[in-house]
Amino acid sequence: MPMLNERFFGKVDAIIKKFLTTVMLGKQKSQMNQSVCYDINQITEWHHLIEMEADNEEISMGIREQEQDTKQILLRSLVSNLPMKAILEVWNVRATGTYGIWHYVILLNDGTHLCT
Structure with a gap:
């Protein structure tokens, strides 16, 4: 499941990596993963x-x-x-x-x- 955000949201993931802290990036990726489950x-x-x-x-x-x-x-x-x-x-x-x-x-x- 950790790669779901890259598979479905690759472009978004690339952009948010530039602007979010590590903690917030982790939370955002978790939400992206959950959105497809x-x-x-x-x-x-x-x-x-x-x-x-x-x-x-x-x-x-x-x-x-x-x-x-x-x-x-x-x-x-x-x-x-x-x-x-x-x-x-x-x-x-x-x-x-x-x-x-x-x-x-x-x-x-x-x-x-x-x-x-």
Whole structure:
């Protein structure tokens, strides 16, 4: 992992070496390395996440405190005005080493994407 910053950020790395102290350079390189470390899972059965009906009373009674349910509600609201055929893939993305912090990424057939 130490060489990730040079592989992906070679030009930036060359510039910041001129201006940052050793300590700050190390911190910056660490952030650059972490920025490319994600765990991803393609969700093949994503239709049920979108098609589930949200009950507003149930939401107000505590679903918002449950991270997974909240993410599903955000996913549904994000794609509510899209035709289902516009969605190519749905992915679950999480920074490596974190738990409970994840997002849905929706790839669309026009080459764009949406994310929660």
